[in-house]
Amino acid sequence: MSTIITEENNLTKKDxxxxxxxxxxxxxxxxxxxxxxxxxxxxxGIPREQFVVVSGIGCSSRFPYYMNTxxxxxxxxxxxxxxxxxxxxxxxxxxxxxxxxxxGLSIGANHLLHLLRRNLDINVLLFNNRIYGLTKGQxxxxxxxxxxxxxxxxxxxxxxxxxxxxxLGSEATFVARTTDTDMKHMIETFKAAQAHKxxxxxxxxxNCVIFNNKTFDSVxxxxxxxxxxxxxxxxxPLIFGANKDKGIRLNGLDxxxxxxxxxxxxxxxxxxxxxxxxxxYANILAQMTYPAFPTPVGVLRKLDGRETYEDALIQQLxxxxxxxxxxxxxxxxxxNSWVVEN
Amino acid sequence: xxxxxxxFEEIDSAVVRFAGDSGDGMQTVGERFTDSSAFAGNDIAxxxxxxAEIRAPAxxxxxxxxxxxxxxxxxxxxxxxxxxxxxxxxxxxLKSNIGDLPEGGMLxxxxxxxxxxNLKKAGxxxxxxxxxxxxxxxxLIELDLTGLTKEALKESPxxxxxxxxxxxxxxxGFMYYVYGRPLEPTLTFFEQKWGKRLxxxxxxxxxxxxxxxxxxxxxxxxxxxxxxxxxxxxxxVYRKISxxxxxxxxxxxxxxxxxxxxxxxxxxxxxxxxxxxxxxxxKNFGVKCVQAEDEIAAMGVALGASFAGDLTVCATxxxxxxxxSEFIGLASITELPLIICNxxxxxxxxxxxxxxxxxxxxxxxxxRHGDCPIPVIAAHSPSDCFDCAIEAVRIxxxxxxxxxxxxxxxxxxxxxxxxxxxxxxxxxxxNSFAKTEEEYVIYRRDSNTLARTQAIPGQxxxxxxxxxxxxxxxxxxxxxPDNHEEMSQLRAQxxxxxxxxxxxxxxQGKPEGDLLVIGWGGTYGAISSAATNLRDEGFSVSNxxxxxxxxxxxxxxxxxxxxxxxxxxxxxxxxxxxLLRAKYLVDVISYGKLQGKPFKVSELHEKFLExxx
Numbered sequence: 027m028s029t030i031i032t033e034e035n036n037l038t039k040k041d042x043x044x045x046x047x048x049x050x051x052x053x054x055x056x057x058x059x060x061x062x063x064x065x066x067x068x069x070x071g072i073p074r075e076q077f078v079v080v081s082g083i084g085c086s087s088r089f090p091y092y093m094n095t096x097x098x099x100x101x102x103x104x105x106x107x108x109x110x111x112x113x114x115x116x117x118x119x120x121x122x123x124x125x126x127x128x129x130g131l132s133i134g135a136n137h138l139l140h141l142l143r144r145n146l147d148i149n150v151l152l153f154n155n156r157i158y159g160l161t162k163g164q165x166x167x168x169x170x171x172x173x174x175x176x177x178x179x180x181x182x183x184x185x186x187x188x189x190x191x192x193x194l195g196s197e198a199t200f201v202a203r204t205t206d207t208d209m210k211h212m213i214e215t216f217k218a219a220q221a222h223k224x225x226x227x228x229x230x231x232x233n234c235v236i237f238n239n240k241t242f243d244s245v246x247x248x249x250x251x252x253x254x255x256x257x258x259x260x261x262x263p264l265i266f267g268a269n270k271d272k273g274i275r276l277n278g279l280d281x282x283x284x285x286x287x288x289x290x291x292x293x294x295x296x297x298x299x300x301x302x303x304x305x306x307y308a309n310i311l312a313q314m315t316y317p318a319f320p321t322p323v324g325v326l327r328k329l330d331g332r333e334t335y336e337d338a339l340i341q342q343l344x345x346x347x348x349x350x351x352x353x354x355x356x357x358x359x360x361x362n363s364w365v366v367e368n
Numbered sequence: 369x370x371x372x373x374x375x376f377e378e379i380d381s382a383v384v385r386f387a388g389d390s391g392d393g394m395q396t397v398g399e400r401f402t403d404s405s406a407f408a409g410n411d412i413a414x415x416x417x418x419x420a421e422i423r424a425p426a427x428x429x430x431x432x433x434x435x436x437x438x439x440x441x442x443x444x445x446x447x448x449x450x451x452x453x454x455x456x457x458x459x460x461x462l463k464s465n466i467g468d469l470p471e472g473g474m475l476x477x478x479x480x481x482x483x484x485x486n487l488k489k490a491g492x493x494x495x496x497x498x499x500x501x502x503x504x505x506x507x508l509i510e511l512d513l514t515g516l517t518k519e520a521l522k523e524s525p526x527x528x529x530x531x532x533x534x535x536x537x538x539x540x541g542f543m544y545y546v547y548g549r550p551l552e553p554t555l556t557f558f559e560q561k562w563g564k565r566l567x568x569x570x571x572x573x574x575x576x577x578x579x580x581x582x583x584x585x586x587x588x589x590x591x592x593x594x595x596x597x598x599x600x601x602x603x604x605v606y607r608k609i610s611x612x613x614x615x616x617x618x619x620x621x622x623x624x625x626x627x628x629x630x631x632x633x634x635x636x637x638x639x640x641x642x643x644x645x646x647x648x649x650x651k652n653f654g655v656k657c658v659q660a661e662d663e664i665a666a667m668g669v670a671l672g673a674s675f676a677g678d679l680t681v682c683a684t685x686x687x688x689x690x691x692x693s694e695f696i697g698l699a700s701i702t703e704l705p706l707i708i709c710n711x712x713x714x715x716x717x718x719x720x721x722x723x724x725x726x727x728x729x730x731x732x733x734x735x736r737h738g739d740c741p742i743p744v745i746a747a748h749s750p751s752d753c754f755d756c757a758i759e760a761v762r763i764x765x766x767x768x769x770x771x772x773x774x775x776x777x778x779x780x781x782x783x784x785x786x787x788x789x790x791x792x793x794x795x796x797x798x799n800s801f802a803k804t805e806e807e808y809v810i811y812r813r814d815s816n817t818l819a820r821t822q823a824i825p826g827q828x829x830x831x832x833x834x835x836x837x838x839x840x841x842x843x844x845x846x847x848x849p850d851n852h853e854e855m856s857q858l859r860a861q862x863x864x865x866x867x868x869x870x871x872x873x874x875x876q877g878k879p880e881g882d883l884l885v886i887g888w889g890g891t892y893g894a895i896s897s898a899a900t901n902l903r904d905e906g907f908s909v910s911n912x913x914x915x916x917x918x919x920x921x922x923x924x925x926x927x928x929x930x931x932x933x934x935x936x937x938x939x940x941x942x943x944x945x946x947l948l949r950a951k952y953l954v955d956v957i958s959y960g961k962l963q964g965k966p967f968k969v970s971e972l973h974e975k976f977l978e979x980x981x
Contacts, residue, residue, distance in 0.1 A: 046844060046845070073828070075827060075829070075831055076826060077831075078676075078825045080672070093833075095831050096831050096832065096833075097832075097834070098675055098702075098833070098834055099833065099834070099835025099837065100671075100698060100836065101698050101836055104664060104695065106665075107660065107664065107665040107667070107668025107671075107672065108669070108671055108675070110658070110668070110669050110672060111633070111658075111669035111672020111673035111674070111676065112676045113672075114656055114672075114673060115673035115674075115675075115676035116825065116826060118826065119676065119826060136665075137661065137664075137665055137668070139661075140660075140665065339656060339658075342651055343654055346651035346652040347651070347654065351652065352652050354621060355788075355790070357620070357650070357653070358607075358617055358788045358789070358791065359605055359788050361560070362553065363606060364407055364605075365605055366602070366606060367603055
């Protein structure tokens with residue numbers, strides 16, 4: 027999203043911290059994300075009173091209580107609807123929606139779909155920890171098949187939702203992924219989300235230390251990330267590996283991992299083009315999952331130019347107001363009135 | 369056949385019903401007859417009655433659509449118990465409506481449609497029009513509407529199939545003759561609707577309408593014409609208005625009087641969709657309309673926009689109310705202003721989507737979990753929807769609370785003449801936001817109304833968080849047991865305190881006596897007529913009609929005590945009755961009806977009489 031930047035202000039992280047005690051479990055990935063958001067907002071050039079943080083229900087959805095901005099902790103799954111109302115009522119606000127894998131992709135998936143397709147200028151941060159934390163450890167719609175939890179003692183049989191594919195399928199104009207283990211990358215990604223005009227969808231890999239600890243470790247841990255994370259940079263070839271010697275090449279419609287050298291150079295690799303109007307490329311990236319492929323992080327898709335819902339709506343109002351009268355008395359009398367004399 | 373007379377009879381009122389296939393344009397001719405009668409200076413009340421299916425198989429009983437109206441030279445409060453004249457476009461329409469036509473009533477039938485196939489579809493084994501008994505029973509007028517319409521349009525360039533579709537206006541023209549209605553409003557309507565776009569159609573309909581009227585003049589059997597003179601009414605500018613239209617205009621007016629931008633958020637549902645459609649037409653008044661992905665989302669959008677400072681409204685019907693419940697609870701605990709209109713229809717579940725009922729009263733009061741009182745008001749007539757919309761907004765903004773406004777299908781689709789108010793006479797709705805320079809405590813309350821003050825995103829220095837978790841006065845999340853009880857009490861006292869702002873109840877009839885009739889919502893016309901008739905007959909009966917259902921007015925208990933008996937007629941199985949018994953420990957008599965139809969004056973008359981003897 028890209029709210030009007032008014033003037034230089036001297037905000038710092040401290041201005042976004044509330045006096046409330048933060049009540050997430052010690053070691054929860056949410057702390058890192060909160061820290062990243064509190065460090066991002068002061069750098070956007072937007073006055074503090076213009077920020078509104080809206081959430082649903084779940085651990086992640088306590089977020090607004092810890093942000094010293096306007097905030098609304100709503101009901102389960104429905105944050106996209108409330109965020110839509112806030113933005114339509116006042117398009118000048120910078121609206122940030124916080125949700126989780128259960129809140130956003132299970133009970134609230136319908137609303138999330140409609141928010142994304144309408145393209146309101148809102149930033150959506152979906153904390154994906156692949157578990158229901160607040161209800162103490164049932165499997166979520168992003169849990170892997172076979173996941174053993176309190177509600178799936180023999181393992182889950184549900185095929186999980188891929189959040190990025192969901193967003194792409196909803197024709198989101200901005201789709202990104204970041205991880206709670208990489209502060210710098212989170213801040214960069216949140217800034218990119220803010221810079222985009224339209225709904226920005228960001229999946230954040232988030233660790234639930236109590237009920238699903240280390241769920242992303244095979245990808246994001248210090249030991250594995252060099253080989254398992256594919257960092258996306260616009261205009262650059264898809265290269266990864268501790269020695270930067272592996273890349274992604276397209277074979278027909280399928281991506282494949284190749285080793286650089288032996289006649290294979292950068293020119294053979296896919297070049298990251300998030301602004302491609304065809305979403306096929308972003309879909310290929312979104313389907314690259316562990317263990318077959320390195321996991322892409324960064325901005326997968328960034329499509330400029332589609333009008334936002336609120337701009338289109340306000341435009342219609344302005345057009346009607348310039349064309350037709352707003353005389354209330356005339357409206358009430360209507361076209362077929364009659365007068366009764368004394 | 370009853371022999372017609374040649375006289376031009378002066379009558380006080382008349383009830384006319386048009387019935388045909390749902391594709392026959394019966395609602396259209398009903399609307400036009402209403403306009404014409406309003407134009408003639410009569411008072412009117414209407415009852416559109418149509419099936420849930422848009423086009424059920426042609427000619428079947430399931431597809432019959434009807435429109436009844438009563439017009440008169442005195443105050444007309446209901447569309448009438450039974451028609452004086454019935455227009456039946458086909459055998460199915462005849463079969464499903466003839467039971468309501470009293471002996472001697474005028475029956476106009478489209479003879480062309482009484483063929484074996486249609487008779488069979490309607491379940492007639494033989495043609496009722498061949499039955500001598502039947503023919504003697506009514507003042508029967510047989511018209512070949514199809515043939516007459518074709519003949520009138522001999523010269524028209526319309527396709528033959530399009531010509532035949534104009535036959536409803538032939539029937540209308542004929543009825544205009546019988547009741548001496550002016551043609552001008554309908555001719556103007558044709559011109560406005562089709563004049564530019566489809567001039568041939570406008571021309572054809574005008575021709576057919578006039579041909580129908582002229583046929584009456586030349587036809588011996590139609591020579592008993594009726595005249596209904598103007599109703600004596602207060603001077604002023606009048607228009608015809610339906611309940612849903614009045615609701616739309618009331619909401620726009622209230623937003624202007626409250627100086628807040630109006631945001632409407634809705635999901636299509638019968639019979640509330642015309643509110644969404646009506647407000648969508650008013651973008652020139654700055655009305656923001658969001659058609660949400662579902663009923664829940666509609667409520668979420670409205671609540672978000674309310675948080676951001678707009679005046680926000682949802683309208684729906686019973687099934688939608690069920691879905692909105694959780695959000696209404698959130699609106700209550702966050703104490704944000706919001707209007708939720710429930711245009712009631714028959715329930716439960718999908719129930720009777722195109723029939724009227726008043727069975728969502730207890731839902732409005734109690735459908736949330738937790739102790740969650742919400743103000744509830746109900747409109748009693750089409751034009752009353754305008755006043756109720758303004759009253760709902762007054763309560764919502766003064767007391768910082770969601771408000772439920774109950775309408776019903778009968779009120780929403782019915783129409784009556786409305787004396788258009790002078791906009792400058794409508795009081796301003798006071799409301800304000802927190803001041804930037806002052807200390808802001810989210811749940812600090814006004815000592816009089818107990819309302820909190822609203823601060824909206826964008827206001828410097830008033831950043832704050834609200835949400836569904838219980839809060840202390842300062843807005844911090846609080847699980848403290850005493851705090852929860854105190855906050856629950858405060859929310860309840862705030863809503864109860866609205867009663868202090870209400871005018872005394874208006875009692876029709878004497879302030880004490882044998883029988884008090886208490887009504888609410890769309891039953892006003894029938895109750896009021898029945899009670900007035902009984903008073904004229906010398907009985908000690910009075911009636912009151914409640915606009916405020918929560919909180920109930922403070923003087924209600926005293927009024928009930930002054931009567932020997934209290935009866936509550938309502939289109940449900942006794943919901944207000946239950947409330948009154950619970951709150952006042954009064955042995956209220958319940959009279960419920962649950963047929964998807966409004967009360968008839970005669971059935972109320974009879975029931976009241978039972979308790980007066």
